[in-house]
Amino acid sequence: MEPKTSKESRTVITDLVLPSETNPIGNMFGGELLARMDRAASIAARRHSRRIVMTAAVNHVAFNKMIPLGSVVTVEAHVSRAFNSSMEVFMDVWIEDRESGRRSKANEGIYTFVAVDEMGNPVPVPQLIPETELEKERYAAALRRRQLSLVLAGKLKPKEATELKALFS
Numbered sequence: 530m531e532p533k534t535s536k537e538s539r540t541v542i543t544d545l546v547l548p549s550e551t552n553p554i555g556n557m558f559g560g561e562l563l564a565r566m567d568r569a570a571s572i573a574a575r576r577h578s579r580r581i582v583m584t585a586a587v588n589h590v591a592f593n594k595m596i597p598l599g600s601v602v603t604v605e606a607h608v609s610r611a612f613n614s615s616m617e618v619f620m621d622v623w624i625e626d627r628e629s630g631r632r633s634k635a636n637e638g639i640y641t642f643v644a645v646d647e648m649g650n651p652v653p654v655p656q657l658i659p660e661t662e663l664e665k666e667r668y669a670a671a672l673r674r675r676q677l678s679l680v681l682a683g684k685l686k687p688k689e690a691t692e693l694k695a696l697f698s
């Protein structure tokens with residue numbers, strides 16, 4: 530399988546925040562944003578693997594800023610690293626100022642997807658070649674995040690998490 534770049538999986542979804550998607554003080558529900566992120570990330574993982582993909586883990590989500598009713602929200606997703614059958618997908622969430630049109634970063638998230646066959650069995654995916662400095666940083670850190678996620682899921686023994694040990698030693 531030919532390796533791919535992050536650019537090839539880049540997926541951008543832009544949509545408004547409607548009243549039914551907000552809490553009593555008029556800000557977007559976290560769950561609504563998680564769902565939009567999941568959709569964008571699954572398209573990115575599909576573009577990378579050209580396979581059926583399943584969300585295996587939500588590794589990290591930071592809700593740094595409230596997103597008010599009526600905001601224009603853009604979720605930008607790309608595969609940040611591929612392993613065997615799994616892919617880490619990184620998402621940046623932006624909101625747009627109504628008057629200036631200037632974008633500001635509201636949130637970010639990292640999900641893991643697994644490519645599967647028609648029976649739901651994991652299948653191999655192309656490797657990812659990072660190009661920019663940011664892509665290289667995210668690529669390098671993805672191995673630590675994978676080990677942390679697997680340790681938390683009880684699928685990797687802490688003593689086998691070599692990258693995490695190196696981080697804390």
Ligand SMILES: CC(C)(COP(=O)(O)OP(=O)(O)OC[C@H]1O[C@@H](n2cnc3c(N)ncnc32)[C@H](O)[C@@H]1OP(=O)(O)O)[C@@H](O)C(=O)NCCC(=O)NCCS
Pocket residue numbers: 583584585586612613614615616641643645649651675678679682684
């Ligand atoms: C995701 C799923 C296909 C993984 O299947 P599995 O039998 O656990 O397979 P494996 O243990 O061989 O793991 C497959 C890959 O997933 C990765 N993985 C599994 N759990 C993970 C976790 N919690 N965090 C990060 N990666 C994980 C493994 O590291 C492995 O990656 P690799 O092939 O790149 O090395 C399976 O657990 C599943 O179908 N889950 C339900 C998914 C779903 O329904 N999602 C929508 C939620 S409503």
